[in-house]
Amino acid sequence: MTPDISLLRVFHAVMEERNVTAAARRLGQSQSTVSAALARLRVALGDELFLRARYGVVPTEKALQIGPDIAAGLDRLERAFRAAEPFDPAQSTRRFRLLLGPYAEVVLVPPLAAAFARHAPEAELEIAPIGPDLDPRALAGQTFDLAVGRFSSPPEDLVVSELFKDGFRCIIAPEALPDGATLDRDLYERLPHVVVAPPGKWRTGLHKLTADTGLRRNTAVIVSHFMTAAPTVASIGGIATVPARIAAMIAEPYGLRDMAVPLNLGTFPTQVAWHPHNRSDARHAWLRDLLNAIAFVETDGARDV
Numbered sequence: 001m002t003p004d005i006s007l008l009r010v011f012h013a014v015m016e017e018r019n020v021t022a023a024a025r026r027l028g029q030s031q032s033t034v035s036a037a038l039a040r041l042r043v044a045l046g047d048e049l050f051l052r053a054r055y056g057v058v059p060t061e062k063a064l065q066i067g068p069d070i071a072a073g074l075d076r077l078e079r080a081f082r083a084a085e086p087f088d089p090a091q092s093t094r095r096f097r098l099l100l101g102p103y104a105e106v107v108l109v110p111p112l113a114a115a116f117a118r119h120a121p122e123a124e125l126e127i128a129p130i131g132p133d134l135d136p137r138a139l140a141g142q143t144f145d146l147a148v149g150r151f152s153s154p155p156e157d158l159v160v161s162e163l164f165k166d167g168f169r170c171i172i173a174p175e176a177l178p179d180g181a182t183l184d185r186d187l188y189e190r191l192p193h194v195v196v197a198p199p200g201k202w203r204t205g206l207h208k209l210t211a212d213t214g215l216r217r218n219t220a221v222i223v224s225h226f227m228t229a230a231p232t233v234a235s236i237g238g239i240a241t242v243p244a245r246i247a248a249m250i251a252e253p254y255g256l257r258d259m260a261v262p263l264n265l266g267t268f269p270t271q272v273a274w275h276p277h278n279r280s281d282a283r284h285a286w287l288r289d290l291l292n293a294i295a296f297v298e299t300d301g302a303r304d305v
Contacts, residue, residue: 004040005074005077006037007037007040007041007044008070008073008074009027009074010023010027010029010034010037010038010041011037011038011041011049011063011067011070012067012070012071012074013026013027013034014034014038014050014057015059015063015067015070015071016140016143017056018053018056018057018058018059019055019056019057020034020035020038020050020056020057022056026143038050045062045066047060047062047063048060049062049063050063071140075277078277086282087282087283087286089119089120089123089286090119090120090121090122091122092120092122092123092283093122093123093124094123094124094283095123095124095125095126096116096123096124096125096126096145096283096287097126097128097143097144097145098125098126098127098128098144098145098146098147098148099128099129099130099134099138099139099144099146099147099148099149100127100128100129100130100147100148100149101129101130101148101149101150101270102129102198102225102226103149103150103226103243103246103270104148104149104270105127105129106226106227106246106249107166107243107245107246107249107270108148108291108294108295109127111294112125112290112291112294113125115290115293115294119290128144130147130148130149134147134149134151134154134155134158134273136155136157136158136275139158139273139274139275140157140275140277145274145278145284145287146272146273146274146278146284146287146288146291147272147273147274148163148270148271148272148273148291149270149271149273150205150268150269150270150271151271151273154271154273155273157275157276158273158274158275158276159273159274159275159276159279160271160272160273161271161272162269162270162271163269163270163271163272163291163292163295164269164270164295164296165267165268165269165270166243166244166245166267166268166270167243167244167265167266167267167268168206168209168241168242168243168244168261168265169241169242169243169244169247169248169258169259169260169261170183170188170239170240170241170242170247170257170258170259170260170261171229171230171233171239171240171242171247171250171251171254171256171257171258172191172233172238172239172256172257172259173233173234173236173237173238173239173255173256173257174255174256174257175237176191176237176238176239177257177259183259183260183262184262185215185262185263188215188217188239188261188262189215189216189217189218190218191218191238191239192218192220192221192236192237192238192239193217193218193219193220193221193238193239193240193241194220194221194222194223194229194232194233194236194238194239194240195217195219195221195222195223195240196222196223196224196225196226196228196229196240196242197222197223197224198224198225205268206241206265209265209266210241210265213263213265215261215262215263215265217241220236220238221236221238226242226243226246226250227250229242229250230250230251230253230254230256231254233254233256234254234255234256241261241265243268270295272288272291274288
């Protein structure tokens with residue numbers, strides 16, 4: 001078989017996605033086009049390559065055998081072409097795809113979008129939820145450029161570094177804390193709390209910190225997203241404990257007070273993860289530098305990046 005790069009890209013996408021529809025979406029092709037490419041590959045290689053399964057497809061032994069070599073070859077070609085291309089963000093029409101955790105999305109997307117508008121106005125920025133676990137295949141296969149979140153046990157084949165740390169603050173309805181009053185532990189534990197509990201493992205951080213310090217919350221409402229907390233606190237005359245950067249964003253628009261937590265709950269990291277094959281990619285390096293610049297913007301004020 002004479003290698004056809006387009007067919008090998010289809011094979012690689014289906015191999016990683018384990019789903020023809022998802023592979024077609026990733027490649028920007030129709031499902032029928034991907035199916036036709038697979039049919040050509042099956043004839044050329046004399047193997048079914050992928051068998052139907054309940055939720056997609058599973059690779060045959062032949063596909064598993066040739067998969068790593070095809071992935072490595074495509075990666076080398078991609079890196080060679082990228083290295084030869086100069087990158088000018090002002091002229092780029094590239095789509096940058098990021099996987100973000102719920103906290104990172106709220107904090108980073110607005111300044112990141114503004115930076116794109118200033119420096120790469122023709123480029124496209126796409127954000128997708130990372131979910132409770134980071135699947136390295138999403139980064140290894142270049143479906144996404146990088147992921148930002150909190151990774152307790154990141155895959156070893158990814159580059160993972162800390163972007164910044166954040167602490168916690170309370171957002172409080174003004175009627176719950178009169179002027180001049182102090183938010184002490186007793187009042188904190190008596191007020192009705194809006195608890196933010198994102199899906200999956202994202203919910204464990206603050207719950208563990210409050211449990212470790214013995215700080216109790218009088219839970220009145222549980223919501224799944226940070227941006228729901230402020231209007232809910234305002235509506236019940238209560239309190240919520242949220243990351244400091246988020247408190248700075250959402251307290252004032254809803255007339256809430258932004259105050260210190262009675263006990264020191266420490267800080268938590270936000271990390272960025274990406275695949276090493278992007279180390280020398282000028283476009284990827286530009287994106288990483290931009291994120292690093294944005295990450296250290298002070299919570300109480302913005303500056304141009």
